[in-house]
Amino acid sequence: MNLMPSRSDLKVEAAPAAKPAIPMIEIDHVSQVFQTSSRQDHLALSDISLTIDAGAFVSILGPSGCGKSTLLYIVGGFVNPTQGTARMKGSPITGPGPDRGPVFQEFALFPWKTVLGNIMYGPRQQGVKAAEAESQGRALIEMVGLKGFEHFYPKELSGGMKQRVALARTLAYHPAVLLMDEPFGALDAHTRTRLQNDLLNIWERDRKTVLFVTHSVEEAVFLSDKVVMMSRSPGRIKQIIDIDLPRPRRRTELLLDPRYQKYVVDIERMFDDAGDDGLQP
Amino acid sequence: MTLRALIARLAPLLACLGLLAVWQIAALALNNDSFPTALESIRAIPAILDDKEALINILASLRRMAIGFGTAVLVSIPLGLLMGRSRGVASFFNPLLMVIYPVPKAALMPIIMLWLGIGDLSKTLVIFLGVSLPVIYHSFEGAKAVEEKMLWSGAAMGLSAVERLTRIVLPAALPEILTGCRTGLVLALITMVTSEMIARQSGAGNILFNALDMGQYDTVFAMIIIIGAMGICLDAAFERMRQRLVRWSEPQFDIPLSFS
Numbered sequence: 435m436n437l438m439p440s441r442s443d444l445k446v447e448a449a450p451a452a453k454p455a456i457p458m459i460e461i462d463h464v465s466q467v468f469q470t471s472s473r474q475d476h477l478a479l480s481d482i483s484l485t486i487d488a489g490a491f492v493s494i495l496g497p498s499g500c501g502k503s504t505l506l507y508i509v510g511g512f513v514n515p516t517q518g519t520a521r522m523k524g525s526p527i528t529g530p531g532p533d534r535g536p537v538f539q540e541f542a543l544f545p546w547k548t549v550l551g552n553i554m555y556g557p558r559q560q561g562v563k564a565a566e567a568e569s570q571g572r573a574l575i576e577m578v579g580l581k582g583f584e585h586f587y588p589k590e591l592s593g594g595m596k597q598r599v600a601l602a603r604t605l606a607y608h609p610a611v612l613l614m615d616e617p618f619g620a621l622d623a624h625t626r627t628r629l630q631n632d633l634l635n636i637w638e639r640d641r642k643t644v645l646f647v648t649h650s651v652e653e654a655v656f657l658s659d660k661v662v663m664m665s666r667s668p669g670r671i672k673q674i675i676d677i678d679l680p681r682p683r684r685r686t687e688l689l690l691d692p693r694y695q696k697y698v699v700d701i702e703r704m705f706d707d708a709g710d711d712g713l714q715p
Numbered sequence: 716m717t718l719r720a721l722i723a724r725l726a727p728l729l730a731c732l733g734l735l736a737v738w739q740i741a742a743l744a745l746n747n748d749s750f751p752t753a754l755e756s757i758r759a760i761p762a763i764l765d766d767k768e769a770l771i772n773i774l775a776s777l778r779r780m781a782i783g784f785g786t787a788v789l790v791s792i793p794l795g796l797l798m799g800r801s802r803g804v805a806s807f808f809n810p811l812l813m814v815i816y817p818v819p820k821a822a823l824m825p826i827i828m829l830w831l832g833i834g835d836l837s838k839t840l841v842i843f844l845g846v847s848l849p850v851i852y853h854s855f856e857g858a859k860a861v862e863e864k865m866l867w868s869g870a871a872m873g874l875s876a877v878e879r880l881t882r883i884v885l886p887a888a889l890p891e892i893l894t895g896c897r898t899g900l901v902l903a904l905i906t907m908v909t910s911e912m913i914a915r916q917s918g919a920g921n922i923l924f925n926a927l928d929m930g931q932y933d934t935v936f937a938m939i940i941i942i943g944a945m946g947i948c949l950d951a952a953f954e955r956m957r958q959r960l961v962r963w964s965e966p967q968f969d970i971p972l973s974f975s
Contacts, residue, residue, distance in 0.1 A: 512867050534871065556872040
């Protein structure tokens, strides 16, 4: 299924001449095969092609088991695709790197480091001086609303706070792309909405490229410029929906906006067809 | 300080006094020459500690123990961590370790003495072997349990494989590693004494077993008290260091429960 022929044609024509034509991320006919525990090949992703422009907020939405996280891991360079290539600014992705910063559902904070220590870790690794890393770290802590918690250990924080730290830790080393793997999936509904709002506020300041994996339709529509709807068994792109809603987005306004409601309902219907019945192998 | 907190604080002291009391009563009841009372044994301690030669013996023991323990920890932690992160390394070393693990290290002493003599080297090697296995095992388990996504986060920050091992796996596994080291410390003391039982020449074990041969039972039990006290002190010192190093992993609050 070739969903975006015009875009890839454009790239071929314009790439040598004009820089802006090179997309931030290109996923080019990527397939991923896993071996199951019973030694059978399982096709997790089947021939995925997707282009993500610089500064776009793109959500990958789909039922569990559709390979949406795997796709994110391939862009992160954590997993090598069985077939096809992923490219970042035109060059093939061969491994993880600080230009692509992950934020995981599991937070994955360094438990032996304080909040500040976690956030300073990346910049320090890249040779930023301690004093500078600290002042930047403190600014980030303030930005994610954790002022006063600088010297707390992850163990002492709630789930929402941990995810704020994880976001700040990734932002601290200035990745060009944020890779968010169901980042709010482990949080309660209230905390989740608050973090969505805060993420949008932060994003609207510097408009980083974001690839956001979620299984929540509302979350995807609320946050994204573009929603990539996936279906499973095997994981395929079902449809790409442009979310044409004005920014900055206010949650309370959007909830009343019929356009928002239509997006949610339309995508939810698609979701029902995407195989989330839990019955398929 | 509440009464409850006071009792909690004094509990170790009370336990020691209780043990001595039971010992005293049992010895009086049995009235056996080879079982001196607690008081008789305690009275024999100053004589040992005043004797310069005995002190040199005990210090020699401690020195061997420190060297054996230290080298074992230095070798075992990296090996355990590598095993925990690499399936190849693990499947190579696991069978070897499983063969060595159940063998009492002191039982190897006679063979090692044949190779290396009855000097320091043999005894230190036995201590080394005794300490290594629990430290390797716990480092291995600790490294295996490190959350995968933590390593991914490190990789995204640009940490190389070696840096991920030393700067993520090592600190993340530290609580588990230190549990292994604590077991190793106790085993170091045990193998120290047993190695000196087999290769008499010097050391705390030498004093103990010579006294046993000569029927000086108060000295025997005094040495048992001294070795026991050394164990308690070493363990307490280690525990203090451990708590300082892994404060981040300890539970933060003691919620006062309404039941217990």
